[in-house]
Amino acid sequence: MxxxxxxxxxxxxxxxxxxxxxxxxxxxxxxxxxxxxxxxxxxxxxxxxxxxxxxxxxxxxxxxxxxxxxxxxxxxxxxxxxxxxxxxxxxxxxxxxxxxxxxxxxxxxxxxxxxxxxxxxxxxxxxxxxxxxxxxxxxxxxxxxxxxxxxxxxxxxxxxxxxxxxxxxxxxxxxxxQLRLDERACFNQMRAGEVVNQLLPAYDVPDAAALLTAMDGDIADMQSRFDALDAIENRTDEQNAERSQLRRDIRDMGRERDQATEFQTISAADRFDCAFIDDFPTLARLDPPADITYRRVADEEAIAAGDEDATKVIAQVKDPVEGRKVTIFTYSAESIDIGINKLRAQYAGFFDAMTNVLRQSLIRVEVAFMQTPWPVVAFLFLALSWAFAGNGTTIFVGASLGFLALFELWQIAMQTMALVVVSTAVCVFVGLPIGIWMAKNKWFRWITEPILDVMQTIPSLSYLVPAVAFFGISQPPAVLATVIFAMPPMIKLTALGILQVPESTKEAALAFGASERQLLRKVELPMSIPSIMAGLNQTIMLALSMATISAFIGAEGLGAIVTSALGDANAGKGLLAGVAIALVAMMIDRILKGIRNSFSRI
Structure with a gap:
């Protein structure tokens, strides 16, 4: 070494x-x-x-x-x-x-x-x-x-x-x-504990054992009074009423005693199992929110004064179920339902107007797609693909359009396209200004980014619930659900494109006397076009996927075929409709990618 x-x-x-x-x-x-x-x-x-x-x-x-x-x-x-x-x-x-x-x-x-x-x-x-x-x-x-x-x-x-x-x-x-716990064992434990906690102060006793003793005495006393009344042959109306009331009291107290007995017999092992090895223990059991139903009724005084369209919102309150307790989840869910019900009644005119605008827009776009001769629509698709995406994409677009025509899915595909076009238009109309604002204001960006992250994380089916709650089952709520689901990429990529404009370029424009509006319109937006187009591409793809899912709440088009095939277990029909949806998505993606690349070369 x-x-x-x-x-x-x-x-x-x-x-x-x-x-x-x-x-x-x-x-x-x-x-x-x-x-x-x-x-x-x-x-x-x-x-x-x-x-x-x-x-x-x-x-x-x-x-x-x-x-x-x-x-x-x-x-x-x-x-x-x-x-x-x-x-x-x-x-x-x-x-x-x-x-x-x-x-x-x-x-x-x-x-x-x-x-x-x-x-x-x-x-x-x-x-x-x-x-x-x-x-x-x-x-x-x-x-x-x-x-x-x-x-x-x-x-x-x-x-x-x-x-x-x-x-x-x-x-x-x-x-x-341990073997699998009974699904209701822990709930029964909790329910028995609630009953005992309600009864202890009523009987002024320290524990469940003393409670059972006190209840046995009351039941025995009521039973003796009932037996005495029952032995009378010719009872008065007052005695019959007292006898009926005693029977109900004995029955109700017997149920409460059974639950107190169940609570008394719960072993330490059962309590341990429910607290540590079953589901996460319920931390709180709350009194449920007031059961309130809001609805609009005619305001008679306003109508008498000459306003025949006058309406007002009234609240109908139901008596709560005695002794009912709910979890935090149930309490929050019921509170949200009550709030949505109130908003629907309070702003029914606004929701009706929005539904009508969306419905009319959708009808007109559907007419434009479905009433335009199919050679014209096919020519436009082929011309766009040839001009921006090249010969290979043009051949693919032609083959995809041929598939739709061969399998008789042309009109139905046009319905899906109409839903996607309306949804995408709303996304661009709303998302582009929000994206610009995000790029210009860091505090607004700090607030908006987590909201957009949540919007992209929530499962797509969850968007259908509020849409149905406010607008019912039809195509307009499907458009709204699609807009909410598909808008985040448009907003994020618009803001990203503007933020990526070099500072030196903006300083040069300002040095030549450009105002903030001119800087945005002539420098930042043109240089952000590739990023904005990428956001538009992602928005259209998400809109197309959501348009398929929206068939569950009444949207028409290829998604309706998929949901129908799912319900009837028709695998062939669902597979062909799915292939058609994929081809439509790929055609749009390839054409938009070509347009985005053409802007990138400018």
Whole structure:
């Protein structure tokens, strides 16, 4: 070995001692063998073999910690399955002839889970013991570059690892030993607790046991009074009424006593299961919001004064259901429903006017597409594709139009195109100014960006709910749902295009005396055309996809064929309509891409 190589080895040995902290005599030759590729695969790190997650946490090898913990927990879960199903198998074997299916099922499960537990525990241990030193050497290599990488032996890391194990392993293992909880078991527990909490102050008793005693006394007293009245042959009307009331009171109190008894018999294990291993426990049970229905009625006084179209909003309040409690989710949902109902009644004229505008726009665009001779429409598509996208795209557009004509989907495709055109026009009319405002005002951009992110994240079907709530089931709400779903790309890419205009270009325009409006109209918008066109492309694609889904609320076109085929399980019809939608989308995409590229070359 040369002198330089010897000095490098000495330096590395010193750094290994600094890195490992303890057991340098073991790790120095092991790291040397790992670096040379001569460490045998069967070589085992004893501590990583016995307690891999504890060794990994102490040494700061956190990736190995999580992998080893997952393997051990999964092995324990499989073992608990064997323990869970073994008594069930023994019980089924008592009458093996009648329970042959259960015996075979439980035996198969026990065998499968048993082998899985053995393979995971033994194989996982051997793999982790043989891989630990290689993972640790990789960490050492990173540490030599960045000393922030964990090194040495740290008991604090071990305590953190033990805390993680204590949180994950016991509950997961315990859950594996339990059969599936009854779906209503936890709800019944909660309901019984609510009844008891309502009755305790009414009877002025400290606990459920005293409550049951007090209720038994009241029931016995009412029963004796009922028996006395029942024994009277010729009862007066007052006595009959009292007897009927006593019967109802005995029945109601009996139900409450049953729930109090159920609460008294809930075991600690059942309470624990509902709190920790079932669904997330309900944090609050609230009194429901007032059940209010808003509707518009004629204002007789205003009509008498000469305004025959006068109407007013009245609120009809229903009495709440006695004792009803709801979750936070139900409370919020009912409050939103009441608010929407009020808005619909209060601003019915506005919603009707918007619906009428959208309906009339849609009708006129449909007429333009469907009444225009098909050769003219086909020629326009082909001319646009030839002028902006080239010969290949022109051939594809011609083939796609031929598919629509051959399968008799031309008129229906034109209905879908009309919905997309109206929706896209609204998106451009509203989205372009908002995008410009976002680019010009950082505070508005700071507020608007998270809203747009939420709009793009919400599932598309969710947009149909408010549209139907405000506008009913028809094509106008389908247009509105499509607009809300498809508008974010138009806004974002418009703002992005303006923000990407070089500052030097804007400074030069301002230096030549351009006003802010001239700067926007003659510099920023022209230079943002490629980005705006990309936003328009994305908006049209999203509008087309939403137009298909909007068939669920009454939109016509190719989407209606897909939803009808879905309901009737007609795979062929749905597949052909889906192909037609894809071809329409691809035609529009290719043509717009060609137009965008032509602007980029200007």
């Amino acid at each position: 040369s002198g330089a190589e010897q000095r490098e080895t000495d330096d590395r040995d010193v750094s290994i001692g600094t890195f490992v902290g303890q057991a340098e005599a073991y790790y120095a030759p092991v790291f040397e063998k790992v670096q040379r590729g001569s460490l045998p695969r069967w070589h085992q790190n004893i501590w990583a073999l016995i307690l891999p997650w504890a060794w990994a946490a102490t040494r700061g090898v956190w990736l190995l910690f999580w992998v080893s913990l997952a393997i051990d927990v999964l092995a324990l879960v499989c073992l608990m399955q064997v323990i869970k199903f073994s008594p069930l198998l023994a019980e089924a074997q008592l009458d093996a002839a009648a329970n042959s299916t259960l015996v075979a099922r439980y035996s198969s499960w026990i065998t499968t889970y048993g082998w899985a537990a053995a393979i995971l525990f033994i194989g996982g241990r051997l793999w982790m013991g043989s891989s630990a030193n290689r993972w640790y050497f990789s960490q050492y290599s990173r540490w030599r570059i960045n000393h922030a990488v964990p090194s040495g032996v740290d008991m604090k890391r071990l305590l953190v690892g033990l805390l993680v194990v204590a949180i994950i392993a016991p509950l997961t293992t315990y859950r594996a030993t």
